[in-house]
Amino acid sequence: MTLSTLFIAVLMGTVVSYYIGRGRSHSIAKPVGGVRNLATLPSYYATLMSLWALLPALLLVFLWLVMDGSIISGLVRSELPLEAKQLNPDSLGLLMNQIGNLAEGVGTLDALGAEYKPAVDRLIHLNSISATAMPVLVMLVMLIGMILGFRTIKADNNARYAVERVFNAVLFISSSIAVLTTFGIIFSVLFESINFFQKVPFMDFVFGTHWSPQIALRADQVGASGSFGVIPLIVGTLLISLIALTIAVPVGLMSAIYLAEYASRRVRGVIKPALEILAGIPTVVYGFFAALTVAPAIREYGDGLRDWGAENGIGWLATLNVSSESALAAGLVMGIMIIPFVSSLSDDVINAVPQSLRDGSFGLGATKSETIKKVIFPAALPGIVGGVLLAASRAIGETMIVVMAAGLAANLTVNPLEAVTTVTVQIVTLLVGDQEFDSAKTLAAFALGLFLFVITLALNIIALRVVKKYREQYD
Amino acid sequence: MNDKATRLAQTLKRRHAAERRFQWYGRLSVAFGVACVLFLFTDIISKGYGAFTQTYIDIEVTFDYETLGLTPDSTETDVKAASFNSLFRNTVRAQYPEVTDRRKQRTLYGLYTTDAPIMLRDMVLRDPSVLGTTQQLTIVADDDIDTYYKHSFGQDLGEGGVIGRVNPQQIALVQQLHDQGRIHKKFNTILFTNGDSRDPELAGIKGAIIGSLLTLLVTLMLSFPIAVATAIYLEEFAPKNRLTEFIEVNINNLAAVPSVIFGLLGLAIFINFFGLPRSVPLVGGLVLTLMTLPTIIISSRASIKAVPPSIREAALGMGASKVQMVMHHVLPLAMPGMLTGTIIGMAQALGETAPLLMIGMVAFIVETPAAITDAATVLPVQIYLWADSPERAFVEKTSAAIMILLAFLIFMNSTAVWLRKRLERRW
Numbered sequence: 001m002t003l004s005t006l007f008i009a010v011l012m013g014t015v016v017s018y019y020i021g022r023g024r025s026h027s028i029a030k031p032v033g034g035v036r037n038l039a040t041l042p043s044y045y046a047t048l049m050s051l052w053a054l055l056p057a058l059l060l061v062f063l064w065l066v067m068d069g070s071i072i073s074g075l076v077r078s079e080l081p082l083e084a085k086q087l088n089p090d091s092l093g094l095l096m097n098q099i100g101n102l103a104e105g106v107g108t109l110d111a112l113g114a115e116y117k118p119a120v121d122r123l124i125h126l127n128s129i130s131a132t133a134m135p136v137l138v139m140l141v142m143l144i145g146m147i148l149g150f151r152t153i154k155a156d157n158n159a160r161y162a163v164e165r166v167f168n169a170v171l172f173i174s175s176s177i178a179v180l181t182t183f184g185i186i187f188s189v190l191f192e193s194i195n196f197f198q199k200v201p202f203m204d205f206v207f208g209t210h211w212s213p214q215i216a217l218r219a220d221q222v223g224a225s226g227s228f229g230v231i232p233l234i235v236g237t238l239l240i241s242l243i244a245l246t247i248a249v250p251v252g253l254m255s256a257i258y259l260a261e262y263a264s265r266r267v268r269g270v271i272k273p274a275l276e277i278l279a280g281i282p283t284v285v286y287g288f289f290a291a292l293t294v295a296p297a298i299r300e301y302g303d304g305l306r307d308w309g310a311e312n313g314i315g316w317l318a319t320l321n322v323s324s325e326s327a328l329a330a331g332l333v334m335g336i337m338i339i340p341f342v343s344s345l346s347d348d349v350i351n352a353v354p355q356s357l358r359d360g361s362f363g364l365g366a367t368k369s370e371t372i373k374k375v376i377f378p379a380a381l382p383g384i385v386g387g388v389l390l391a392a393s394r395a396i397g398e399t400m401i402v403v404m405a406a407g408l409a410a411n412l413t414v415n416p417l418e419a420v421t422t423v424t425v426q427i428v429t430l431l432v433g434d435q436e437f438d439s440a441k442t443l444a445a446f447a448l449g450l451f452l453f454v455i456t457l458a459l460n461i462i463a464l465r466v467v468k469k470y471r472e473q474y475d
Numbered sequence: 476m477n478d479k480a481t482r483l484a485q486t487l488k489r490r491h492a493a494e495r496r497f498q499w500y501g502r503l504s505v506a507f508g509v510a511c512v513l514f515l516f517t518d519i520i521s522k523g524y525g526a527f528t529q530t531y532i533d534i535e536v537t538f539d540y541e542t543l544g545l546t547p548d549s550t551e552t553d554v555k556a557a558s559f560n561s562l563f564r565n566t567v568r569a570q571y572p573e574v575t576d577r578r579k580q581r582t583l584y585g586l587y588t589t590d591a592p593i594m595l596r597d598m599v600l601r602d603p604s605v606l607g608t609t610q611q612l613t614i615v616a617d618d619d620i621d622t623y624y625k626h627s628f629g630q631d632l633g634e635g636g637v638i639g640r641v642n643p644q645q646i647a648l649v650q651q652l653h654d655q656g657r658i659h660k661k662f663n664t665i666l667f668t669n670g671d672s673r674d675p676e677l678a679g680i681k682g683a684i685i686g687s688l689l690t691l692l693v694t695l696m697l698s699f700p701i702a703v704a705t706a707i708y709l710e711e712f713a714p715k716n717r718l719t720e721f722i723e724v725n726i727n728n729l730a731a732v733p734s735v736i737f738g739l740l741g742l743a744i745f746i747n748f749f750g751l752p753r754s755v756p757l758v759g760g761l762v763l764t765l766m767t768l769p770t771i772i773i774s775s776r777a778s779i780k781a782v783p784p785s786i787r788e789a790a791l792g793m794g795a796s797k798v799q800m801v802m803h804h805v806l807p808l809a810m811p812g813m814l815t816g817t818i819i820g821m822a823q824a825l826g827e828t829a830p831l832l833m834i835g836m837v838a839f840i841v842e843t844p845a846a847i848t849d850a851a852t853v854l855p856v857q858i859y860l861w862a863d864s865p866e867r868a869f870v871e872k873t874s875a876a877i878m879i880l881l882a883f884l885i886f887m888n889s890t891a892v893w894l895r896k897r898l899e900r901r902w
Contacts, residue, residue, distance in 0.1 A: 069750075164798040171712060174704035178726045178772070181765045185736060188743030251504045258501025275508045280888055281515070282826025284855040285877050288862045292870060293518050336511045343508075367490055369497035390731070397733025399829035404862060424735050424829070431742065431833050449739040453732065460731040 006061065006135050013142050014054040017149060021049030024153045032155050039158040048159040051166055052149025057142040064134050072126045079119040099123055189453060192446030199440045200228045205447060207231065211410035211421075213430060213441045228444055230451065232410040236327065236420030240402060241395035243331025243416055244338060248395075249388055251335075252342025257372055259343075260350045279340040286333050287404030295329035295405055298322060302417060325407035325419040334401050338391045345390065349383025349467075350376060382466050389463035393456040399424040423448050519881075523874025529663035529676065530616040530624045532586060532652060536566050536595065537609040545606065554599050559592040582644050586652075588615045588676050615665065616658070618675040618868035624649055624658060666875060670841045671857065675868035678861070680876050682843045686756060686836075686851030687825060693760020693847055694824050698767050699817050703806075705768075706775035706813070711801050730769035737766045738833030746834060753835035754850040762830045767820035774819070778812020779805060811898035818891040822884050828855040854880050 025045035029035045035042060073096055077085070084095060099116065101107055103123040152159060197205070208229020255275065259268050302322030309317020353376050361371040377384075407419030408429060430445035540546060542565055543557040567583050574580055588594075591614050598612075599605060616624065623641045628649070641649075652658040669679030705726075713719040741762035745751045751758050782805050790800040831837075836852050837860060844851035852860070854876065861873040 160796065164796060167798050168712060171704045171708035174701045175708040175713070175722055177701055177765075178705065178729055178768060179722055181729060181740070181768070182725045184744050184765075185732065185740050188740050188748075189736070192743060251507050254501050254504035255508055258498070258505055262498060262501055263505075271505055271509065274512055275505075277512050278508065278515075280822065280826075280884060282828065282855055282880065282884070284826070284828040284858050284862075285515075285519070285881070288858065288873060288877060289515055289518060291862065292522075336515075339508050339511070367494045369494045370490070372497070393731060393733075397735065399733065399735045400859070403829070403832075404859065424733070427735055427739070428829065428832055431738075432835075432837055446739060446743070449736055453736050456731060456733055457728060460728060464727070 003061075006138060009135075010054065010057050010061070010138065010142060013057070013139075013146070014050045017053040017146050018046045018050040020146070021046035021149065021153060024049075024150060028153060028155055038155050040160040044159040044163050045153045047163050048152055049146065049149035051163065052145040052152070053142050054145075055166075056145045057138050060138050060141050061134070064130075064138075068130055068134075072123065072130065075126060076119050076123045079122045081115045084116075103127065185453065189446050189450040192443050193450045196440060196443035196447045199443065204228065205230055209412055211426070213426070213444055226440060228440070228447075230423075230448070232412040233421060233423045233426055233448070235412055235414065236406070236410070237396055237422040237424075239327050239414055239416065239420055240331045240334060240406065240422060241392060243328060244334035244395045245388065245392060247332060247335025248338040248342050248391060252339045252391075253346050253384065255339070256343040256346035256350060257376075260347055261368065261372060261376075275340050275343060278336065279344075281337075283337065283398065283400035284404070286337050287400040287402075290329050290333035290401055290405035294333055295324060295326060298326055298329050298332075298417075299324050320417070322417045323407070323419040325405065326417050327406060327420045328416040330402050330405040331416065333405065334395055334398055337398070337401065338394055341394060342387055342391050345387030346380070346384055349380040349387065352383070353379045382469060386463040386467035389459050389466070393459035393463070396459070397424065397452060397456050399428060403428050423452050427452070519874050519877050523871060523876075523878050525622070525625050526666060526871040526875030527663050528625060528660045529665060530621040530658060530660055531613045532616050533611065533613050533657040533659075534566065534570075534587075535609060536562070536612050538562070538595075538599065538606045540607055543606075547606070551600065554596065554603070557596070557599075559596045559599075563587075563592045563595060579644060582642070583648070585617055586620055586645070586648060588617055589674055590677055591615075615676050618866060620645065620649060621676055622868050622871065624653075625660060666872070670843055671839060671852070671860070672841065673839075675864075675866050675872055678869070678872055680854065680857055680879065682840060683852050683854045683857035683876070684879075685843050686840075687853040687855075689756035689844060689847050689851060690759040690763065690831075690853055691821055691825060693757055694763040694767060695817070695821060697760065697764040698771055698820065701764070702768050702771035702817070702820075703775055703813055705772050706779055707801055707806070709772075710776055710779040711797070711805065726769050726772055729765075730773065733829075734766055734827055735829040735833070737762050738830030740765065741830060741834045752848065752850075754838045754840075754852075755848050756844065756851050756853075757847040758834050759831050759836055759851075759853065760847065762834060763824040763827060766827065766830065767824050770820040770823060771813075771816050774816025775809070775813040778809040778816070781812065782808045808900070811894055815891045815895045818887050818894070822887040822891075825887070826855055826880065826884060828859055831856050832859070854883075 022042050022045070025038065025042035026035065029038050029042070032038070038045075076096070076099065077092075080095075084092070087095065095112075098107070098112060099119050100123065102112070102116075102120045152162075205228050208227060209231045210227045210229045211232050212227055214226055255271075259272060263271065299322045302320055305317055306320040309315075309320065357375050357379060358371055361375045362368075366374065402422045402425050406425055407421055408425065409419060410421050410426075411418055413420060427445045427448050430441055430448075539562065542562045543559065545553055545557050549557075564580075564584055567587070568574070568580055571583055574583060584591075594614065595612075598610075615621075619641055623646075628646075649658060665677060666679050668681055669677055670682035672678040709719065709723065713722075741758060745758050745761055746753055786804050786808065787800055790804045791797070795803065831853060836856050838850060838852065839860070840850050840852050842849075858873055858876050858880065861869045861876065
């Protein structure tokens, strides 16, 4: 019996219990003079009975799936020969994997040795017990649940209270998933980062100016010791984000001002959704656009300028060298991506400025642009700053555009025409493909992830603080 | 007096000029934004429209027993082992008896897709009665030939296009086929019926679309109930205490966590800790669930908030319990807004790439996944993989895949807008 058939069986049992429960409540209602003399509606009795059938069975399945593996491997471990028990955890894990493969009929016992036969046999035996016992036990638990649920159906027992308690519990558990996710992120990233910092000193990571995560495969290999200085990545990330913000902030802000203060209703109705299309385009599309259209165009233009400079004897132009993975291309496209983000956040804060401020300014004879520049903009500034910070956190965490359009080589430079790499690019590059969880290379990705998480979280908290503080001024 | 008036007039002129300038800055910004949208779309469409047609070449193949080394009573195993390669090569060679140079003969075979012999074999396997007969077949052209022919013999490709990859002999051959009327373009069904392939002419997005659907299915099944339950709890039941506040802060912060971090979470927790398999829609769906939850929760809360308190009070006044009030009155009224938020969250999940790279959905997978525990890839990741491929023909395919992805997204988002317009109630 596979897991999915078991699930279907449990669900069918639940539905059946519902109908049994409903029938039962109708039949107990008859002697007391109809459904309205019951403590609650038949559907609540029925729901309670189906919950009795469903929840304990589900819990058992869940526990079984979680505990099964570790209990069995613990039992199998006791069958191992003495010398194997004294192995270190890593080799023991490897050994257990080999035994597991043998139990599934992959490979032969020759590779391990005959002394491991009892362990393999034990594993096969235990696995078969587990596979047959689980469905039987689950169905048994469901049956007991159904009987217990059936017994709760009494005219004077208000089943609604119990059902609503379960309902409330489900709601609470659902809402705690968000908290669990945050903890999951923090623990997974933190835990692996601590492992990483045991291999690479923290100071070397934070203040190192050289990033080349290649680790020597053999001990005698030359020149591949791997260095994990994060400075070039931070500079690259900041460079690209800065280019993006230089595009997105003026354009986004001015469009928001124009649409909020000048544009007619009709123009706004057309232009605003058109700009918001930019927000809905997947980042992989921007990445493709940056890598195949923008980057070659910038390179071609740069080469053209260089040739022109060489012909006309302009020295600094003649040495112009545009990389095909320039930071400029990635930054430009990322800027386009966050335009709608900046404009919609600015739009909100501009609209939140009270009309009385505008009226006062107009009454003093100011033109519209003067009102905007001298009254609305200062009043909306905290909100706009908050929006820009959020946009910056978006730019720093953006992945696909830079993975596709920025380089892999960690150059420590602020020249936007050269190739730089970013934190997110390195996370993806280090983790895509097969990886082992004990090499510094893989763990470095988690350290970078921790760094990214902390930075974006801090930016968000600051931004929300700024926005909140501003809001209180006019309430 | 007069002096002051002229001075004022001058200032006014300057101020009005500044006003006009300011307005133009605004217009230019808006125009820049709209131009970006238009440029992006024209760029993608002009690159990708070609992928919806495919070049085919007609060829007459005689399934000769002798060349194949088969007899009328050969078994399926014999057919599988038969040399369709030499059958195909002989057939092609026979059409150009004047070409004797080996290298030039290889160019002849190269007109067709490298899988042509396998296609012939599959044809025999499907219907053994074709053996010994002569069939008029239409075979997919090689990707370089395809690109060259589709773009009016390379004319509208611009310099440095595919011309460099097609040699003069191939150009002459294509011209000859064209004069004979044996080469023609058809709607590209391969794009929709094939999985991924190393050969651009045989690569399709069916596997990726199914993978995306399975992943989205997992995401929807998990995120919608959890998000709705969370929204109901926070809006209707949660006591105003520190725990509730903590949950709220958490949800808002999660909405701003970069998606790549969710990939790290998926890798460390689901794959490394729980031992779930890599590259499967199940894990992809779990990661995307955690990622889209905040979006759906925030919009669901907004739509619950929009239900006026009078409805709640009326229900409670009629003797309903709090749970009944929520289930029978608040939830149905808030449902359109929740559905809108869910569709938008799903659209976001459909376009997401980075976290799926981390959990290994970038593998090269030819087969179409059939279950949520089969190795699969998704549409955006397929786009990423194709964009990385060096062949010119993959640029076209990538753009076509992007067009399909955008079509899905536009459909989902307009459904959300339509739903909101249609079902929204103003109180």
